[in-house]
Each structure stands twice: as C-alpha cells, then as structure tokens.
Amino acid sequence: MASIIAPRGTRDILPGESYKWSYVIKTAGEVMSDFAFNEIYIPIFEHTELFARGVGETSDIVEKEMYTFIDRGGRSITLRPEATAGVMRSALENNLCAQGNFAKLWSYGPMFRYERPQKGRYRQFYQIDAECLGIAGAEADIEIINLSLELFKRLGLKNLEVVINSVGCEKCRPVYREKLVEYFNQHKDELCETCLNRLERNPLRILDCKKENCGKVAENAPDIFNSLCDECKEHFKKVCAGLERLGFKYKLNKRLVRGLDYYTKTAFEILSGDLGAQNAVCGGGRYDNLAEAAGGSHLPGVGFACGLDRVVIVMEEQGCSFGKIPEPKIFVIAKNDDARENAQVITSKLRSEKIAAVCDIAGRSFKNQIKNANSYEYICKADEAGNLELVKNSDDVHENLTLDEIVGRLK
Ligand code: ATP
Ligand code: MG
Helix, strand or coil: CCCCCCCCCCCCCCHHHHHHHHHHHHHHHHHHHHCCCEECCCCCEEEHHHHHHHCCCCCHHHHHHCEEEECCCCCEEEECCCCHHHHHHHHHHCCCCHHHCCEEEEEEEEEECCCCCECCECCEEEEEEEEEECCCCHHHHHHHHHHHHHHHHHHCCCCEEEEEEECCCCCCHHHHHHHHHHHHHCCHHHCCHHHHHHHHHCHHHHHHCCCHHHHHHHHCCCCHHHCCCHHHHHHHHHHHHHHHHCCCCCEECCCCCCCCCCCEEEEEEEEECCCCCCCEEEEEEECCCHHHHCCCCCCCEEEEEEEHHHHHHHHHHCCCCCCCCCCCCEEEEECCHHHHHHHHHHHHHHHHCCCCEEECCCCCCHHHHHHHHCCCCEEEEECCCCCEEEEECCCCEEEEECHHHHHHHHC
8 A cells, every 4th residue: 555645735844843943933922922912823714705705706815725625514614825814803703803992913823725836835834923903004014014024033034125015995996906907908918818817807916927028017017106095105105114213124016916805005025035936934914904805894904924934944044043952951861670660750750840851761771871861961870779870961070969959950
C-alpha cells in the first residue's frame, strides 16, 4: 500500500522549525498587548455565505480559492480564507461595539485557499490578524499601520516597503469605476482573458493584474486620486500625515487595490525584497462596508493580515534571531540500572520546581547517558540510595548536594 502523504499545499512545521513560529507569535502577542489589542479566537469554518457576502462574490478568493463543502446537516460550510469577515461576524453577533464602543482585536491561525502552491504560497497558511472596529477616523488607520510596523521592527525585519493607496468609498468609487471601464474598453485587445472578465465584474482588479501587458495598460489608467470625494481625500491626507509624524516612510501606489471588495479608503501592503514573486508580508486597509455586507448594522473597521509563513521565510533569509531554542537545563543520569527509578523521581521533582529537566526514558546505558548529557548546562548523577552529585558542565565542578540545594542552585 502506498504511504499517505500530506495534501498538496499543506506542510508540517517540524520541531526544528516550530520554535521560530512560536517566537513570532509570542512577539506578536507582546506587541499587541503594548498596543492594547485583545486576543480573540474565532472558528476555522463559517457559513459560506459570510465569505461570499463579506469577501465579495467577484474576488479571487470567492471565485476560485475557497474550500467549501456541505456538512452532514446539509449546510454549506467554508474553511476560512481570511480572518476579517469572521472577526466582524463575531463583533456583530456578540455586540462588541454596542453603544458607540470600539474594539481592538487580534488573532492568529490557519487560513485556507485553493491556490497553486509555491514558495510563500500554500493552501493552508497562517496569518496574524489585527482589526480595529468602530472607529471611522484616520487615527485608527495610523494605529493599525503603526502596529504592523512595530511588529516587523521587533522581529528584526529589514528592507521593508510600505505602499499605500485609497480605494475611495461607495460615493466616489462608482464614478472612478466608470472612468476605468471607459479606459480599459479602449484597450481591450491588450488585456488578458481574466482581465476581460474583470472588466465586466470588477474592473478595479485589472489594476493589480501581474501580467506584463495588463500592467502596461494599467500604468496609464485614470488615477483614483483624481476621483476621490472630499471626505476620502481628507482621510487619505490625514493617514499620510500621521505616518510622517511617526517617522514612517511609505510609497503611494495608485494600482494597489486589494482583492477584497469591502475595502474602503485606505489600502496598504508591506512588501519585502527578499520574497521573490510572493512579496507581500502584510496586507490591510479599511473596510467600512463589511458589516453591512455581512448583514449587520454599520460598523467601520480597519485592520491587517500578516502572512506568518512569509514572515518566517524573510526572517530566515535575513538571518534574524528567533530567540533561544528552549532546552532543558539539567540531565539527571542514573548511575546504574537500580538508580533509574530514582532518577525519574528526582527529574519529576525538579520539574515541579519549574526547572526544565530530563532523564533517560529509553533504557540507555550509563555511558550513552553521559554522552548525551554533555550538551546540558548541568548533570545530576543519581545513585540507587538517593545520593545526588551535581556537575556543572562548563567548569567541571562536582558537588554532592541534596535535592533542595540543587533546586536552590538552579532556580
Ligand atoms: P497575494 O497577492 O500574495 O496572493 P493576497 O492579496 O491574496 O496576497 P491577503 O488576502 O491580503 O493576500 O492576505 C494577507 C497576507 O497573507 C498576504 O500579504 C500574505 O503575506 C499572506 N498570504 C495570502 N495568501 C497566502 C498563501 N496562499 N500562502 C501564504 N501566505 C499567504
Ligand atoms: Mg491571493
């Protein structure tokens, strides 16, 4: 029988790698807490309708990337392709922003998209997600971008580029949309098949087509800045001014439109030069129309999603630190076979004193235990009578001590 392997686009994060992920998540938790964002756990699957409505029928995600199935109760269920719609659903359902309150929330976990797997692009991938709900003003956009940049700074990422745009709102985007359709209609023969389809359904998406020809056409397309209404213009100016005040460099990119339809006003991305084609480590923006699209009352929001897989790749490439690999401090060796049980009792007692300790549980000989133990900071040799000898590996000092004395020494 052929052995079973992991499904295409998924991967195992093995012990030699997992400490890096823990480090990034732990650092994210610290940054979130410094910014007063509260952690939220949301389901990994939701009703398909939430994403169809909240992410947008014409987005790549909903059109071709979702993992959708009918469950045993006959409901259409989708494995979440992103977190924002679920966080918004939860905030509405649990009244987190009732009476004009706002909520600053963060979360992390796996997302699922049926995509062509390649470096930095998987079918199960992980995101760190932050959302600020209930605030319409530019201060919230500034806070979100500040948060993402502080996270990357603490992780030690270098050579990042912040690109920012405004995608307008329900008042000014339809006008811009029309201008775009008119322009692209004149260049129909230069567009790829997908973009011809987008021309009908979602012409803004043509702007971020990665095909060379479409890119050239898009370069000369009407500029969204000329179509923004006064409110959107003002908002964008405030965001830019805020970023400057905080000392952040950014680039304007009028072709940054994001794949998701509920985005309004600010759209931003953080790019890394060390990622090749999959160069975005973080994408975000404002989504003032998501709550209503999901069937709730009006609730403005702004947030980001950071690709954990890609962050780890960039950190490896740039030689960033992942902190210390957690290792036991002491190896308790059984001097002979009669001392094995005693060694396990001593090890257990050390652990309940919160001292990271190991002993042999694989039946290895004294010689092999010693060989194995040399990489630990301390060795404790236990005999069958309960006598303990502590050895500090670095200076080769041997001492006969009681368990309490050893605990005191190691704490
Ligand atoms: P891309 O243009 O790379 O497909 P996207 O616009 O689809 O990105 P978002 O929906 O904005 O991505 O998700 C935010 C972040 O999640 C991305 O910037 C990226 O770091 C990460 N990401 C998205 N899709 C994947 C994937 N399939 N595998 C790994 N990371 C991903
Ligand atoms: Mg994508």
